[in-house]
Amino acid sequence: MLPxxxxxxxxxxxxxxxxxxxxxxxxxxxxxxxWARLEAFQNTITRAExxxxxxxxxxxxxxxxxxxxxxxxxxxxxxxxxxxxLFVLRxxxxxxxAKAPPRNWRAAxxxxxxxxxxxxxxxxxxxxxxxxxxxxxxxxxxxFQRGKDTxxxxxEMTLLVAKLVAPxxxxxxxxxxxxxxxxxxxxxxxxxxxxxxxxKEMQILGIAASRENYDGVHDPQKGDTVQWxxxxxxxxxxxxxxxxxxxxxxxxxxxxxxxxxxxTDWRDPENPDFAEKEDLxxxxxxxxxxxxxxxxxxxxxxxxxxxxxxxxxxxxxxxxMAKALAAATGLPPFTYFGGNAVRAGSDKYVWARNLxxxxxxxxxxxxxxxxxxxxxxxxxxxxxGDYEGEREVAGKMRRSIFREYxxxxxxxxxxxxxxxxxxxx
Numbered sequence: 001m002l003p004x005x006x007x008x009x010x011x012x013x014x015x016x017x018x019x020x021x022x023x024x025x026x027x028x029x030x031x032x033x034x035w036a037r038l039e040a041f042q043n044t045i046t047r048a049e050x051x052x053x054x055x056x057x058x059x060x061x062x063x064x065x066x067x068x069x070x071x072x073x074x075x076x077x078x079x080x081x082x083x084x085x086l087f088v089l090r091x092x093x094x095x096x097x098a099k100a101p102p103r104n105w106r107a108a109x110x111x112x113x114x115x116x117x118x119x120x121x122x123x124x125x126x127x128x129x130x131x132x133x134x135x136x137x138x139x140x141x142x143x144f145q146r147g148k149d150t151x152x153x154x155x156e157m158t159l160l161v162a163k164l165v166a167p168x169x170x171x172x173x174x175x176x177x178x179x180x181x182x183x184x185x186x187x188x189x190x191x192x193x194x195x196x197x198x199x200k201e202m203q204i205l206g207i208a209a210s211r212e213n214y215d216g217v218h219d220p221q222k223g224d225t226v227q228w229x230x231x232x233x234x235x236x237x238x239x240x241x242x243x244x245x246x247x248x249x250x251x252x253x254x255x256x257x258x259x260x261x262x263x264t265d266w267r268d269p270e271n272p273d274f275a276e277k278e279d280l281x282x283x284x285x286x287x288x289x290x291x292x293x294x295x296x297x298x299x300x301x302x303x304x305x306x307x308x309x310x311x312x313x314x315x316x317x318x319x320x321m322a323k324a325l326a327a328a329t330g331l332p333p334f335t336y337f338g339g340n341a342v343r344a345g346s347d348k349y350v351w352a353r354n355l356x357x358x359x360x361x362x363x364x365x366x367x368x369x370x371x372x373x374x375x376x377x378x379x380x381x382x383x384x385g386d387y388e389g390e391r392e393v394a395g396k397m398r399r400s401i402f403r404e405y406x407x408x409x410x411x412x413x414x415x416x417x418x419x420x421x422x423x424x425x
Contacts, residue, residue: 025081025294025295025296026296026297027237027295027297027298028197028201028233029237029238029241030241030297031297032297033079033297033300033301035079035087035300037304038087038089038303038304040102041089041307042089043090043091043092043097043098043099044098044099044100045091045092045101045307046093046095046098047070049095050070051070053311054068054306057286057287057311057342057344058285058286058287058288058302058305058306058311059288059290059293060287061339063288063290063292063293064288064293065290067294067299068293073090074088074089075089076088077089077299077303079296079300081296089303089307101307101309102308103308103309104248104252104362105124105253105254105313105363105364106254107254107309107312107313108254108313108317108416108417108420108421109316109420111417111420111421112421113421114173114417116418117172118173119417120169120172120414120417121172121173121174122175123174123254123255124251124255125169125176125177125254125255125413126176126177126178126247126251126256126361127166127176127177127256127257128179128180128243128256128257128258128259128357128361129159129178129179129180129259130154130258130259130260130261131154131155131158131260132180132185133154133156133159134155134156134183135183136183136185136235137153137154137155137156138269139231142154142155144266144269144272144373145269145270145272146272146379149383150382150383150385152379152382153183154260154261154373155183156183157261157373158260158261159180159181159182160386160402161259161406161409163181164402164406165257165259165406165410168406168410169413172413172414174413177250177251177253179256180243185235186239187234187238187239188242189234189238190234191230192230194230194233194234195212197230197233198229198232198233199226199229202226202229207224208224209225209226210224210225211225211226212225212226212227213225213226214227217269217270237356240356241360244360244361244362247361247362247363248361248362248363252363254363255313255317255363255364255365255366256361256363256366257365257368257409258358258365259409260368260369261371261372261378262278262281262334262369262370262371263275263373264372266374272374273374274374275372275374275375277372278331278371278378279331279333279334279370280325280326280329280332280333280334280349280369280370280371281334281349281350281351281369282321282322282350282366282368282369283318283350283351283352283353283358283366283367283368283369284311284318284344284350284351284352284353284358284365284366284367285311285314285353285355286311286344286352286353286354287340287341287342287352287353287354288302288354289340289354298359301360302354304362305359308362310365313364314344314364314365315344315345315350316416316420317366317413317416318347318366319347319350320412320413320415320419321366321368321408321413322412323347323412323415324409324411324412324415325408328404328405328407328411329370329404329408331370331371333349334369340353340354368409370405371401376394380393380394381393381398382401384398384400385400386402386403387400388403
């Protein structure tokens with residue numbers, strides 16, 4: 001009879017061959033993970049804590065079944081599905097004997113007390129303005145325009161907000177870095193350089209390429225072209241990987257804030273539809289699906305976040321930021337009805353979701369999604385531009401939407417660090 005450990009691997013391998021798991025082992029443009037890094041986390045977490053984080057945060061609904069087996073004293077993890085290779089993580093006997101996990105960021109609770117007027121003293125923060133903007137906005141699908149109005153380009157708006165936020169955070173003592181500070185790509189790749197990877201991805205996904213290039217934004221077969229797939233790899237994958245490298249190797253922050261504006265499908269970017277409502281939500285990493293955990297890199301990245309205890313730091317920052325943003329914007333909470341997100345904690349604004357940015361940035365990440373760019377009110381406020389004080393917009397005196405957003409971010413971070421550092425004995 002096969003040893004139990006090998007039986008576990010064989011069962012999963014057979015399931016993989018029979019089509020239960022994805023045949024693709026690595027996400028696009030991703031290198032094989034260095035599983036040896038997890039050796040540093042031996043005896044740093046108890047079985048109870050590992051199970052709690054797995055079941056409640058990272059792999060709810062049994063999503064890790066078949067790739068992670070939790071035993072009495074260890075977790076047996078598949079490093080690869082075919083051929084099956086195993087990594088064994090040993091649990092600490094109890095919380096008292098658990099070793100401190102290694103990590104390259106500092107929890108707010110571990111920082112020394114700070115002056116009341118400089119609660120962010122010594123904190124290293126990274127601001128990641130979402131998307132690219134500029135000439136890339138239309139390719140990203142984050143641009144639309146009505147008539148001769150000013151184009152709405154999310155990448156440009158998020159950078160404006162970040163530039164309003166940075167000096168205010170520095171005045172509170174923070175060391176602030178931009179993951180990008182211009183409306184140009186961070187990635188060294190070009191779209192054309194990614195065409196071979198696009199063809200490979202299309203083959204894996206079973207997409208038959210209609211032709212190399214598409215013919216404008218209204219081309220009905222745009223999605224079946226190599227050009228479109230290469231563009232998606234460029235701005236959705238290569239760009240985020242380069243930002244992650246900057247965060248990991250250069251900035252090494254205690255917290256990264258990803259700044260975005262929400263929006264619904266506006267169909268035609270030259271004649272966009274208006275949405276009916278706007279809302280707010282804040283995201284932390286979590287809620288990996290069973291399919292996602294069949295990718296070797298995503299399984300590894302989930303474990304790295306779980307073992308470094310990123311979630312507790314993310315949640316501690318996300319709740320006050322959500323509260324401050326809700327107060328600044330007056331927006332109601334957004335609700336996910338699908339299975340791609342779960343509530344994180346008790347805050348109705350905060351959700352756990354597995355996104356590339358909040359997964360591969362090797363530090364705590366808070367991901368912001370307020371407003372809705374294509375509601376009539378938000379559109380009017382964007383058209384009004386940035387300004388000091390108040391102006392009449394849509395029949396009411398209002399602040400600049402960009403300054404409103406920026407002040408909400410600053411207030412949330414101020415409250416988080418002030419409260420957490422004050423609570424420390």
